[in-house]
Amino acid sequence: MTNRLKSVILLGPGLGWLALLMVVPCGLIFTYAFFERGIYGGIDHVFTFENFVRATDPLYLGIFLRSAKIAFLTTIIAILIAYPAAYAITLAPRRWQTGLLILVILPFWSNYLIRTYAWIVMLNREGLINNTLQGAGLIDEPLSLLYNNFAVIVGLVYNYTPFVVLAIYSSLNRINVETIEASEDLGAPAWTTFHRVILPQTVPGIAAGGVFVFVLSIGNFITPDLLGGGRLQMVGNLIYDQFLSARDWPFGATLSMFLIAIMMGLLFAQAVLANRAAGQRGQD
Amino acid sequence: MTNKFTNSFRLPFAWLTAGAACALSAFAGAAQAEKIVISNWDGYMPPDLLENFTMETGIEAELSVHGTNEEIMGKVVAGGGKGYDVLFVSSPFAEALNNLGLVAAIDHDKVPNASNLYDEAKELAHDPGNNYSMPYAWGTTGLCYRSDLMPEPTSWNDLLKPSDDLKGKVTMLSTDRWLMGAAALALGKSLNDTSDETLAAAKDLLVAAKQDLLAYDDATFYLKLVSGEATMVHAWDGWCNYGIGENADIKYTIPSEGSDLWVDALVIADASENKDAAHAFVNYVLGADVGVWVASNILYKTPNKAAMEALDPSLIETFPNMGMSPADLTKYEQLRDLGNGQKPFARTVTEIMAAQ
Numbered sequence: 001m002t003n004r005l006k007s008v009i010l011l012g013p014g015l016g017w018l019a020l021l022m023v024v025p026c027g028l029i030f031t032y033a034f035f036e037r038g039i040y041g042g043i044d045h046v047f048t049f050e051n052f053v054r055a056t057d058p059l060y061l062g063i064f065l066r067s068a069k070i071a072f073l074t075t076i077i078a079i080l081i082a083y084p085a086a087y088a089i090t091l092a093p094r095r096w097q098t099g100l101l102i103l104v105i106l107p108f109w110s111n112y113l114i115r116t117y118a119w120i121v122m123l124n125r126e127g128l129i130n131n132t133l134q135g136a137g138l139i140d141e142p143l144s145l146l147y148n149n150f151a152v153i154v155g156l157v158y159n160y161t162p163f164v165v166l167a168i169y170s171s172l173n174r175i176n177v178e179t180i181e182a183s184e185d186l187g188a189p190a191w192t193t194f195h196r197v198i199l200p201q202t203v204p205g206i207a208a209g210g211v212f213v214f215v216l217s218i219g220n221f222i223t224p225d226l227l228g229g230g231r232l233q234m235v236g237n238l239i240y241d242q243f244l245s246a247r248d249w250p251f252g253a254t255l256s257m258f259l260i261a262i263m264m265g266l267l268f269a270q271a272v273l274a275n276r277a278a279g280q281r282g283q284d
Numbered sequence: 285m286t287n288k289f290t291n292s293f294r295l296p297f298a299w300l301t302a303g304a305a306c307a308l309s310a311f312a313g314a315a316q317a318e319k320i321v322i323s324n325w326d327g328y329m330p331p332d333l334l335e336n337f338t339m340e341t342g343i344e345a346e347l348s349v350h351g352t353n354e355e356i357m358g359k360v361v362a363g364g365g366k367g368y369d370v371l372f373v374s375s376p377f378a379e380a381l382n383n384l385g386l387v388a389a390i391d392h393d394k395v396p397n398a399s400n401l402y403d404e405a406k407e408l409a410h411d412p413g414n415n416y417s418m419p420y421a422w423g424t425t426g427l428c429y430r431s432d433l434m435p436e437p438t439s440w441n442d443l444l445k446p447s448d449d450l451k452g453k454v455t456m457l458s459t460d461r462w463l464m465g466a467a468a469l470a471l472g473k474s475l476n477d478t479s480d481e482t483l484a485a486a487k488d489l490l491v492a493a494k495q496d497l498l499a500y501d502d503a504t505f506y507l508k509l510v511s512g513e514a515t516m517v518h519a520w521d522g523w524c525n526y527g528i529g530e531n532a533d534i535k536y537t538i539p540s541e542g543s544d545l546w547v548d549a550l551v552i553a554d555a556s557e558n559k560d561a562a563h564a565f566v567n568y569v570l571g572a573d574v575g576v577w578v579a580s581n582i583l584y585k586t587p588n589k590a591a592m593e594a595l596d597p598s599l600i601e602t603f604p605n606m607g608m609s610p611a612d613l614t615k616y617e618q619l620r621d622l623g624n625g626q627k628p629f630a631r632t633v634t635e636i637m638a639a640q
Contacts, residue, residue, distance in 0.1 A: 147499045229499025246630035
């Protein structure tokens with residue numbers, strides 16, 4: 001068997017999967033975006049650019065902007081929480097590390113919805129946090145912790161931080177310990193060693209985890225619906241509603257295209273960053 | 285009219301089983317002909333209804349759940365109704381499915397239990413004479429509130445423009461027709477008015493009202509009343525009953541401007557290959573005993589006279605809105621299929637939900 005044939009056979013299932021579940025649906029979305037909506041859902045085959053004009057209405061651009069803001073804050077907070085956690089796991093004795101990593105991914109063993117509902121129980125005015133604070137006499141009136149941006153960000157950070165821990169852990173794990181020793185031998189204080197030697201080598205991990213969280217957060221619709229009370233829509237809710245409530249598939253498709261474009265741009269940037277890092281390592 | 289998300293996770297299985305059922309019936313032919321697929325909201329009929337139906341008639345039936353009207357509508361429109369025999373949908377959707385020719389005419393000879401219905405339920409605006417739909421449950425949409433924390437509300441404006449002490453303590457339904465319905469009633473307009481002026485006025489009212497909401501909630505609003513998070517919620521009467529069942533201080537009222545009359549109906553898919561069995565199912569659901577059991581289990585009023593008259597009176601004592609008479613119910617306007625008005629209507633709702 002020639003090598004070429006071998007690679008075709010090996011790539012076949014993966015490429016087929018991508019074509020069927022990625023390229024075709026995206027192609028459909030792309031086509032739908034240029035048609036008019038049917039009254040009862042579906043599409044009328046009348047070519048139009050109206051959906052694109054409508055999507056650039058300040059109302060909808062505002063939602064994109066707000067979603068990006070929430071996703072960005074989520075990403076920053078997730079990285080700030082995940083980095084020390086990943087660092088601590090890396091420093092832990094080898095035999096503990098697997099156990100600690102399992103603890104990080106343990107929440108994924110339960111359903112996303114259930115995990116999100118759990119936050120309602122924690123955050124509501126009669127919830128665990130408010131009752132505890134009131135019981136301790138720290139507050140007189142319950143705090144409004146639920147149904148606002150705060151609750152949405154809490155929910156997103158909680159759900160996606162484990163991904164960042166894993167991504168940063170894997171890049172921390174790959175650092176050659178000799179580079180750290182060299183830095184120390186040359187008299188660099190701990191902080192300098194961290195930000196001149198360790199941190200730069202983990203940028204690809206931070207970027208991978210960060211982009212992952214951002215992409216998942218900006219398109220999320222369950223968390224803003226449940227923890228945000230549906231009052232502050234994110235772009236995911238807007239798209240969801242177009243397909244499942246407004247029955248305006250073409251407009252939903254147009255909004256999806258904008259979202260996909262943002263995600264692709266970010267993933268591309270991350271890939272470039274990762275490539276550059278790999279290139280540098282190659283030159284060392 | 286139930287939660288958007290909880291049900292969707294079961295759907296792959298529902299689809300698989302529905303698909304398997306189709307495959308089976310295709311291969312086994314006549315041997316499997318007596319098997320029907322019912323689509324209903326999760327929890328909107330007693331859990332053992334299908335089992336009892338099979339015991340009584342010998343017809344196999346299986347349940348596929350839909351989360352919303354739009355969801356089942358989407359599937360039926362996309363697939364021409366194939367794979368389904370009987371659907372539970374709200375009346376505007378029954379009307380739309382009929383306009384699209386996707387539901388079958390009901391053969392009244394095969395549904396003798398239709399005589400159990402109230403006369404009012406035989407002349408509903410969307411389908412006078414029950415030509416293509418049989419009403420399953422009906423009721424109103426109003427305000428469900430904590431009578432120990434506030435005086436009885438009297439107007440839709442009490443919800444849309446809440447007093448200072450209620451700000452941040454009220455929720456609204458976000459399902460489009462009922463969301464807009466609250467505004468239309470407050471404005472004194474028809475629930476089916478899709479003129480530019482009415483839509484614009486409703487939008488202004490609802491965008492302003494949004495600022496004072498605790499949340500939009502279509503599924504857990506009564507729990508928010510029970511927990512005290514909300515003091516007043518926009519609610520379907522049956523769902524308010526779930527709250528009343530947990531806290532007797534919760535009460536239901538219809539504002540002075542009125543309510544909609546919502547009707548959830550059974551329709552038979554025109555693509556059904558077992559129309560006799562489907563009719564048998566519709567007939568079974570309209571039976572008096574089944575009606576009693578439906579009403580006392582899901583706490584919705586049914587248009588089934590025989591059933592409502594046989595209800596345990598203590599049920600009506602606990603849940604006063606269960607005792608509302610058909611004459612009182614049918615004085616309210618029904619939600620109708622909006623036809624071409626659907627486009628500007630949906631756009632307005634999208635703009636309201638998107639507003640900051």
